[in-house]
Amino acid sequence: MIDPSRCLSALTQRGGVIPAELARAMGNRIYGCDTCQEVCPQNANISPISPDFAQDIFPGATPELIPLIELTVKDFREHVRSSSIGWIRRARIRRNAAIAAGNMKCQQAMPSLTDMLEDENPVLREHAAIALREIDCWRSCHLY
Numbered sequence: 312m313i314d315p316s317r318c319l320s321a322l323t324q325r326g327g328v329i330p331a332e333l334a335r336a337m338g339n340r341i342y343g344c345d346t347c348q349e350v351c352p353q354n355a356n357i358s359p360i361s362p363d364f365a366q367d368i369f370p371g372a373t374p375e376l377i378p379l380i381e382l383t384v385k386d387f388r389e390h391v392r393s394s395s396i397g398w399i400r401r402a403r404i405r406r407n408a409a410i411a412a413g414n415m416k417c418q419q420a421m422p423s424l425t426d427m428l429e430d431e432n433p434v435l436r437e438h439a440a441i442a443l444r445e446i447d448c449w450r451s452c453h454l455y
């Protein structure tokens with residue numbers, strides 16, 4: 312049985328605050344989820360494509376998190392809006408990147424997440440705070 316309300320692909324595309332348990336399950340997904348493809352028996356004998364190859368065919372297939380957290384209106388308009396991910400709009404891309412940074416315990420993203428705490432969008436402020444807490448907790452646990 313599949314509960315579509317928990318589908319990670321759908322979560323990356325829907326708006327609003329993502330509940331903590333589901334946000335953790337998103338891992339580092341920014342848009343969509345290919346796990347269906349990976350586990351499908353029909354695909355069992357197909358080799359996965361390498362990230363380098365994916366990048367050649369689909370520029371931006373493996374993007375850096377920090378530029379996505381900081382994605383400006385100008386960059387969104389010039390580089391993202393006309394792509395397949397553009398329809399989910401800038402705020403959801405930034406929210407998903409913040410969630411991914413928290414899940415990946417990405418300390419380098421802390422300054423960008425701290426800036427996001429001042430964003431006019433309350434969803435982004437909340438996810439920035441959650442991500443910072445996750446990274447900080449992880450860091451404290453690994454200092455000793």
Ligand code: SF4
Nearest residue numbers: 318319320344346347
């Ligand atoms: S594998 Fe991914 S895309 Fe497929 S149903 Fe599950 S969460 Fe959704």
